[in-house]
Amino acid sequence: MNRTARGVTIGAVAVGGLILTSCAGGAAPGDDGDVTITYSNFISAGGNEDNLTKIVEAFESENEGITVEVKTLPYADYFTALQTDLAGGTASDVFDIEFANYAAYQQSGVLAPLDDVDTGAYQASLVDAYATDGTSYALPSSFSNVVLFYNADLFDAAGLEYPTADWTWEDEQAAAEQLTDAGAGVWGDYQPISYHEYYKAVAQAGGEFLSDDGTAVGFTSPEGIAAAEWLIGKSGSTMPTAEQGAGTPDFDSGLFSSGKLAMWHSGIWMFGSLADADFSWDIAVEPGDQQHASALFSNAVGVSAGSKHTDAATAFAEFLTSSATTVETRLEAGWELPPIADQSELAAYLDITPPANRQAVFDSLENVALAPSIGDGQAEMQDIVTEELTEAAAGRKTVEQALADAEQRITPLLG
Structure with missing residues (x-):
C-alpha cells in the first residue's frame, strides 16, 4: 500500500x-x-x-x-x-x-x-x-516514516557522493540537477506535490503549518512560501510533471524500481517491494532546510x-x-x-x-513533523492544500496566490 x-x-x-x-x-x-x-x-x-x-x-x-x-x-x-x-x-x-x-x-x-x-x-x-x-x-x-531513497548506481555513474544525514535542500537540489537526464527518461528527484509532503516541508523550512492554538494557518509565512517553492520547483526540472505521469498511482515507485529515478521521498513500507531490485539502493534521513523534520x-x-x-x-x-x-x-x-x-x-x-542504512529509520525519529490535526475538517483541509499546490505547479497560480487561496478556504474549518 x-x-x-x-x-x-x-x-x-x-x-x-x-x-x-x-x-x-x-x-x-x-x-x-x-x-x-x-x-x-x-x-x-x-x-x-x-x-x-x-x-x-x-x-x-x-x-x-x-x-x-x-x-x-x-x-x-x-x-x-x-x-x-x-x-x-x-x-x-x-x-x-x-x-x-x-x-x-x-x-x-x-x-x-x-x-x-x-x-x-x-x-x-x-x-x-x-x-x-x-x-x-x-x-x-x-x-x-518517510526517508530519502537513492539509487547508488546512478550516483556512482555520476561520480557523486551519496546522501547523508547532514544534507540540506541545497545539497539535494544540486545532486538532482546533475543526475537528471530527461532525454533518457532519468530523473534526479521525486517528491509528491501534496499536503502530506507540504506540511513536512514547512517544518523543514523552520515554519509552522498552523498557529500554536490551531485557530489560524501559518503556511503563508516566508517559510511556508519557501516550502511550496521547494516542492513546485522540482516539477519539470528534476522530476516529471503531471503531464509526464507524476501523481498517477504507483508512478513514482515504478520509476524508482526501474532504475530511472535517483532520489525518492517515500516510506519505509516500500522496502519489501525493492528487496529484489537489480540495482544498488540505500536510504538516508530526509534533507532539511533550516532543520530536519521527518513525516x-x-x-x-x-x-x-x-x-x-x-x-x-x-x-x-x-x-x-x-x-x-x-x-x-x-x-x-x-x-x-x-x-x-x-x-x-x-x-x-x-x-x-x-x-x-536502516539506522536512518530511527535517526529520522529524532526530529519529527507531526501531521496537523483539526478534527472534522481534516480531509477537506488536506484536499484544499493539494489542490492549491497543484494549481501553482501547473502555472495557473503563483505560489503566493495559491497559498493565500488555501488560507481563505481553510480558515473557516479551524476552531
Missing part, C-alpha cells in the same frame, strides 16, 4: 459531541474475579490476524484471569463503526486509533488517562504524539474512559504495544515497526538488507 497517498489522516472521524456513557465493552468480573475485556482493531486486518492472536494468547498466559475478546474490522469500515460505538457507549475497552484522530478523541473525553504506564519503553517522539499536557491518553502501537505515520491504542476494567485494559494495551512478544512477532512478520525505544531489541530489523 502506498501510505504516502493514504497518510495518517484518511479515515479521520467526527467525534466531537460524543456523549460518554457509563456503559462500555467488557463483561463484569465473575464470582472468581476473572474479567473479560474487548479489543477492537484494524491493524491486523488483511493478513496479520494470526499474529495478533499470538500476542493475545501470550498476554492471557501471563495474566491469568483476564480474557481478551478481539473484534477485527477492515480499515475502510473501522472508523465508522468506532464512531457509532463511542456515541452509543458500546466501545471496546481497548481500541485502535491513528494520530490524526487523537486530538478529537482526547478532547471529546472518550480516552482514559494512562498515568501508570512506563512510557520510557517507547520512542519519545511517539509518546509525545499521544500525550496532552504531559499525560498520555493512548499508547503508540506501531510506526513507519511520521503512527497507529496507537486507547483505553475507553467508560471501561469497567480500566486496569486490565491498560495492562493489555501496554503488552500489545511494547512486550517482547509483540516486538518479536512484528519483526518476524514485517508487520510495521514496534514503537519501542530499546534499539537492541530491534537488532534483527537493522541487520536486514537492503537497505544497508
Whole structure:
C-alpha cells in the first residue's frame, strides 16, 4: 500500500459531541474475579490476524484471569463503526486509533488517562504524539516514516557522493540537477506535490503549518512560501510533471524500481517491494532546510474512559504495544515497526538488507513533523492544500496566490 497517498489522516472521524456513557465493552468480573475485556482493531486486518492472536494468547498466559475478546474490522469500515460505538457507549475497552484522530478523541473525553504506564519503553517522539499536557491518553502501537531513497548506481555513474544525514535542500537540489537526464527518461528527484509532503516541508523550512492554538494557518509565512517553492520547483526540472505521469498511482515507485529515478521521498513500507531490485539502493534521513523534520505515520491504542476494567485494559494495551512478544512477532512478520525505544531489541530489523542504512529509520525519529490535526475538517483541509499546490505547479497560480487561496478556504474549518 502506498501510505504516502493514504497518510495518517484518511479515515479521520467526527467525534466531537460524543456523549460518554457509563456503559462500555467488557463483561463484569465473575464470582472468581476473572474479567473479560474487548479489543477492537484494524491493524491486523488483511493478513496479520494470526499474529495478533499470538500476542493475545501470550498476554492471557501471563495474566491469568483476564480474557481478551478481539473484534477485527477492515480499515475502510473501522472508523465508522468506532464512531457509532463511542456515541452509543458500546466501545471496546481497548481500541485502535491513528494520530490524526487523537486530538478529537482526547478532547471529546472518550480516552482514559494512562498515568501508570512506563512510557520510557517507547520512542519519545511517539509518546509525545499521544500525550496532552504531559499525560498520555493512548499508547503508540506501531510506526513507519518517510526517508530519502537513492539509487547508488546512478550516483556512482555520476561520480557523486551519496546522501547523508547532514544534507540540506541545497545539497539535494544540486545532486538532482546533475543526475537528471530527461532525454533518457532519468530523473534526479521525486517528491509528491501534496499536503502530506507540504506540511513536512514547512517544518523543514523552520515554519509552522498552523498557529500554536490551531485557530489560524501559518503556511503563508516566508517559510511556508519557501516550502511550496521547494516542492513546485522540482516539477519539470528534476522530476516529471503531471503531464509526464507524476501523481498517477504507483508512478513514482515504478520509476524508482526501474532504475530511472535517483532520489525518492517515500516510506519505509516500500522496502519489501525493492528487496529484489537489480540495482544498488540505500536510504538516508530526509534533507532539511533550516532543520530536519521527518513525516511520521503512527497507529496507537486507547483505553475507553467508560471501561469497567480500566486496569486490565491498560495492562493489555501496554503488552500489545511494547512486550517482547509483540516486538518479536512484528519483526518476524514485517508487520510495521514496534514503537519501542530499546534499539537492541530491534537488532534483527537493522541487520536486514537492503537497505544497508536502516539506522536512518530511527535517526529520522529524532526530529519529527507531526501531521496537523483539526478534527472534522481534516480531509477537506488536506484536499484544499493539494489542490492549491497543484494549481501553482501547473502555472495557473503563483505560489503566493495559491497559498493565500488555501488560507481563505481553510480558515473557516479551524476552531
